[in-house]
Amino acid sequence: xxxxxxxxxxxxxxxxxxxxxxxxxxxGALTASTFAGxxxxxxxxxRRAPVEDPTMFRAGKPSDYQVGQxxxxxxxxxxVYVVRQGAELYAIYARCTHLGCTPRWYGRxxxxxxxxxxxxxxxAGVNFEGPAPRPLERVRVWLDDAGELWxxxxxxxxxxxxxxxxxxxxxxxRIAAIRGGGRx
Amino acid sequence: MKATPPPRExxxxxxxxxxxxxxxxxxxxxxxxxxxxxxxxxxxPATVRRHGLRLRFTWGMGGLSFLxxxxxxVTGVVLMFYYRPTAQWAYIDMKNLQHEIPFGMIQxxxxxxxxxxxxxxxxxxxxxxxxxxxxxxxxxxxWVVGVALLVLTMLLSFTGYLLPWDxxxxxxxxxxxxxxxxxxxxxxxxxxxxxxxxxxxxDLRALLLGGPQVGDPAILRFYVLHCVALPLxxxxxxxxxxxxxRKDGGISGPPAPKE
Numbered sequence: 289x290x291x292x293x294x295x296x297x298x299x300x301x302x303x304x305x306x307x308x309x310x311x312x313x314x315x316g317a318l319t320a321s322t323f324a325g326x327x328x329x330x331x332x333x334x335r336r337a338p339v340e341d342p343t344m345f346r347a348g349k350p351s352d353y354q355v356g357q358x359x360x361x362x363x364x365x366x367x368v369y370v371v372r373q374g375a376e377l378y379a380i381y382a383r384c385t386h387l388g389c390t391p392r393w394y395g396r397x398x399x400x401x402x403x404x405x406x407x408x409x410x411x412a413g414v415n416f417e418g419p420a421p422r423p424l425e426r427v428r429v430w431l432d433d434a435g436e437l438w439x440x441x442x443x444x445x446x447x448x449x450x451x452x453x454x455x456x457x458x459x460x461x462r463i464a465a466i467r468g469g470g471r472x
Numbered sequence: 473m474k475a476t477p478p479p480r481e482x483x484x485x486x487x488x489x490x491x492x493x494x495x496x497x498x499x500x501x502x503x504x505x506x507x508x509x510x511x512x513x514x515x516x517p518a519t520v521r522r523h524g525l526r527l528r529f530t531w532g533m534g535g536l537s538f539l540x541x542x543x544x545x546v547t548g549v550v551l552m553f554y555y556r557p558t559a560q561w562a563y564i565d566m567k568n569l570q571h572e573i574p575f576g577m578i579q580x581x582x583x584x585x586x587x588x589x590x591x592x593x594x595x596x597x598x599x600x601x602x603x604x605x606x607x608x609x610x611x612x613x614x615w616v617v618g619v620a621l622l623v624l625t626m627l628l629s630f631t632g633y634l635l636p637w638d639x640x641x642x643x644x645x646x647x648x649x650x651x652x653x654x655x656x657x658x659x660x661x662x663x664x665x666x667x668x669x670x671x672x673x674x675d676l677r678a679l680l681l682g683g684p685q686v687g688d689p690a691i692l693r694f695y696v697l698h699c700v701a702l703p704l705x706x707x708x709x710x711x712x713x714x715x716x717x718r719k720d721g722g723i724s725g726p727p728a729p730k731e
Contacts, residue, residue: 334678
């Protein structure tokens with residue numbers, strides 16, 4: 289039996305036959321539903337809104353920190369070191385710029401040292417040894433009207449932005465005159 | 473029907489015959505049926521070539537890899553009875569397994585050492601296949617399947633690394649996932665990140681950790697990947713891998729001597 293005998297009218301020859309139509313519909317539906325399933329599972333891996341913990345906290349009076357000292361008071365709770373250098377005060381985010389471990393402060397050697405791959409940073413957070421490519425980031429610091437120090441770990445400053453407001457606080461002269469050392 | 477027992481056959485005999493379809497006389501036909509009629513043995517060839525018995529061509533690396541996999545599966549299931557994948561409990565449960573649960577220490581260490589051995593053996597297996605040229609036609613596709621299984625072995629090892637939740641685990645996964653953040657196209661710090669549009673919240677690192685750093689969501693994700701998703705994939709590919717060995721002419725051996 290020739291092809292023309294199956295399709296008696298030549299007009300219909302370019303159309304799909306019944307079986308071919310249902311085959312294509314079936315495979316199409318299967319492909320579409322599989323695709324939808326894969327997409328939905330892939331999307332499920334990322335939340336609609338990130339779960340965010342509070343990022344701001346009160347860090348005491350500037351006079352709680354000794355001049356030239358690196359304080360780890362808030363290392364365990366907020367992952368920051370508070371550093372007071374002369375009349376300037378800043379908070380270093382304790383996350384190594386190499387691969388994200390937590391550098392420790394070694395006072396006697398006057399440097400931060402990362403336990404994972406040995407990156408070293410000065411008390412200002414500047415990398416000087418090991419694989420770290422950049423200085424440690426800082427987080428936002430400011431003084432409120434009562435002269436109390438606030439820190440927001442949600443706002444970070446790369447080393448190119450250290451001159452921006454918030455990357456450090458200039459202590460007013462009457463506060464800077466107090467050399468500190470209370471609770472640090 | 474062929475399987476219908478004769479009228480005088482006892483019930484016990486009928487039950488036995490419903491399970492085993494072959495007889496036990498040591499005949500070539502029965503030997504073949506023992507292999508081909510068993511779901512557990514049918515991936516094996518019904519006959520073995522003489523060179524397949526030579527230990528020094530393959531060193532049994534593939535079989536040993538599979539053995540260590542089986543050990544990790546069995547001991548892993550045992551460990552799952554006492555382990556809770558949360559930041560609060562994971563470390564304590566691991567310690568209790570070692571010191572509080574009878575035979576917990578040996579179960580945990582068997583899992584650990586078998587896992588280490590599996591990684592080493594899979595690499596040596598790959599080295600052997602490469603050095604003996606066993607990846608050549610007709611076995612090219614099975615080499616590719618093997619590479620996928622190697623990657624799965626590494627991923628199983630990586631995901632299992634976090635689960636003890638000790639300092640080594642947390643910082644190793646911190647480092648490992650930060651490296652994922654630098655992967656081309658998939659990590660937000662990697663080359664081509666602007667092309668794929670991944671951000672710090674949607675890249676491969678975020679996908680693995682389920683959050684900004686290694687924490688509760690990360691340990692749960694690694695646990696599910698380690699105990700369910702990756703082993704299932706591995707078993708699937710192993711079935712293909714073993715089946716292909718037979719379809720590609722049996723276990724690899726030295727070239728046949730020219731007549």
